Amino acid sequence: MEEILIFGHKNPDTDSICSSMVKQILNEKNGKNNSKAVRIGNINKETEFVLNYLKTEAPELVEKIDDGQKVILVDHNEFGQSVDGIENAKIIGVVDHHRISDFKTSEPLYYTSKPYGCTATILYQDFKAKDLTIDKKEAVLMASAIISDTLLLKSPTTTKHDKIALENLAKIAQIDVESYGLEMLKAGTDLSSFSIEEILNLDAKQVSIKDVKTIVAQVNTASIADVMKKKTELEAGINNIIDEKGIDLFAFLITDIINSNSQVIALGKNASLIEKSYGVKLEDNTALLKGVVSRKKQVIPILTENA
Amino acid sequence: MEEILIFGHKNPDTDSICSSMVKQILNEKNGKNNSKAVRIGNINKETEFVLNYLKTEAPELVEKIDDGQKVILVDHNEFGQSVDGIENAKIIGVVDHHRISDFKTSEPLYYTSKPYGCTATILYQDFKAKDLTIDKKEAVLMASAIISDTLLLKSPTTTKHDKIALENLAKIAQIDVESYGLEMLKAGTDLSSFSIEEILNLDAKQVSIKDVKTIVAQVNTASIADVMKKKTELEAGINNIIDEKGIDLFAFLITDIINSNSQVIALGKNASLIEKSYGVKLEDNTALLKGVVSRKKQVIPILTENA
Numbered sequence: 001m002e003e004i005l006i007f008g009h010k011n012p013d014t015d016s017i018c019s020s021m022v023k024q025i026l027n028e029k030n031g032k033n034n035s036k037a038v039r040i041g042n043i044n045k046e047t048e049f050v051l052n053y054l055k056t057e058a059p060e061l062v063e064k065i066d067d068g069q070k071v072i073l074v075d076h077n078e079f080g081q082s083v084d085g086i087e088n089a090k091i092i093g094v095v096d097h098h099r100i101s102d103f104k105t106s107e108p109l110y111y112t113s114k115p116y117g118c119t120a121t122i123l124y125q126d127f128k129a130k131d132l133t134i135d136k137k138e139a140v141l142m143a144s145a146i147i148s149d150t151l152l153l154k155s156p157t158t159t160k161h162d163k164i165a166l167e168n169l170a171k172i173a174q175i176d177v178e179s180y181g182l183e184m185l186k187a188g189t190d191l192s193s194f195s196i197e198e199i200l201n202l203d204a205k206q207v208s209i210k211d212v213k214t215i216v217a218q219v220n221t222a223s224i225a226d227v228m229k230k231k232t233e234l235e236a237g238i239n240n241i242i243d244e245k246g247i248d249l250f251a252f253l254i255t256d257i258i259n260s261n262s263q264v265i266a267l268g269k270n271a272s273l274i275e276k277s278y279g280v281k282l283e284d285n286t287a288l289l290k291g292v293v294s295r296k297k298q299v300i301p302i303l304t305e306n307a
Numbered sequence: 308m309e310e311i312l313i314f315g316h317k318n319p320d321t322d323s324i325c326s327s328m329v330k331q332i333l334n335e336k337n338g339k340n341n342s343k344a345v346r347i348g349n350i351n352k353e354t355e356f357v358l359n360y361l362k363t364e365a366p367e368l369v370e371k372i373d374d375g376q377k378v379i380l381v382d383h384n385e386f387g388q389s390v391d392g393i394e395n396a397k398i399i400g401v402v403d404h405h406r407i408s409d410f411k412t413s414e415p416l417y418y419t420s421k422p423y424g425c426t427a428t429i430l431y432q433d434f435k436a437k438d439l440t441i442d443k444k445e446a447v448l449m450a451s452a453i454i455s456d457t458l459l460l461k462s463p464t465t466t467k468h469d470k471i472a473l474e475n476l477a478k479i480a481q482i483d484v485e486s487y488g489l490e491m492l493k494a495g496t497d498l499s500s501f502s503i504e505e506i507l508n509l510d511a512k513q514v515s516i517k518d519v520k521t522i523v524a525q526v527n528t529a530s531i532a533d534v535m536k537k538k539t540e541l542e543a544g545i546n547n548i549i550d551e552k553g554i555d556l557f558a559f560l561i562t563d564i565i566n567s568n569s570q571v572i573a574l575g576k577n578a579s580l581i582e583k584s585y586g587v588k589l590e591d592n593t594a595l596l597k598g599v600v601s602r603k604k605q606v607i608p609i610l611t612e613n614a
Contacts, residue, residue: 108422115415
């Protein structure tokens, strides 16, 4: 039978990896044995923690796919965030929780999208709707994805569905959500092996905010002070990117996952948009944004309103 | 509470009307009382038969929507097939069984698509998944939509899911599928009250097939010969549309619902695409396409392959 590849987005996060693996299992439980989870980028430190916890291997790396390859996308739909060659693939299914954009097919397909905090929450509901049992490994994968995407249910993207799913999954997974979750999130904050350029690119999204060419990059940390030790080098790296790409505003968010705040380093000729948007004063290019953790909900729309 | 409008595509067919009405009921059964089925075009004769059978009113006509209006789309997603103003609406949900194209949102949303023969089959499964009861009226609405879209389960778009749904719905609806279905389909073939322009627009879809600007219009009939009596007037009407809209290929399908064939009238500078696609010779602009009944499965993809 023809193989179907299942994968999440580029620069895969824990939801992209775990939901691919769970979707493969879900298909198998539904009697479809020809699908295979793969990844289209490197495993990050947080996901590595999850895979080590489960003593399981990461999905195989795939960097380009053939024309006509059957695929299922999880945790993304925009072709710009997908694998090279996606335009000529045969997309037979999508499970996602993002806006729909830069996406099209020539045939009808399975598409399940819900405005939840995490793809894995949708998969959890699929298990429930079909009365399928969830084993410990599957529960750890889904719980880890939810903890990651919702920052331990503290991100404003969190819905009641994510909360219910995580509560039930934690029981099956036999994990204490707080302690397991913090350990997992902290593993993801280990920046020691990355260069300044890599740190600035780990999770960077370029968007046009009205006519302001903006990059909002983000790293999670358990200690803002620790990351701020590299402030001078980070600023130099940011200024290089601004010059190279003609960026008007580069906002680098250092997000404290314990206290749910972000320290922003803002550079570029439109840096004052940060001041106007959050009622703060940038001192030496930086300010604390209290309660801000979600780029999707608390940064892009606020900057857009104030631009 | 803010009202949510639910509607199907332009030139609504029975699935578009019935699935809008059923989606409203489904929302209500899920405790959401602020949604309202509407329609964005005239009711056809087939749907009129269904509404008369149920002694129920058609949904209200809406021709344009306001910026920011919350909407749920059923039975379509392409903006070109939707209501005027859709670009600035807030699309919170879609239930559909077509390819995804010409569609985007700025926010995450509910999107359920399955490659089934009919939207109502997806809604039927939603009732089942949530253990909701289906009453007689709801069963008639969904059964009628399935009969219409699958031409009594004879169209190649039919899946086992449509068959199972129709079988179960027919019992609740207390209808004999064959006799009710044929009567309903035949009601839809009554073209006596329509002008030539109206006939050509009853179920017309404009699509770009590579760079060929194409309209594929379709009418159902119990007698191809009956419709072909108007061939001269139909051709004049088609040529008017071609001139007005700059169409490269207008394919008018006259589909025999008893014998499952279609007579095509093809005009426009790319009319030969029909010959190439089906291995037929257009004589006097027309040819019989044996076994062809589905625009979605047997026309659009075949033309696309051959364009």
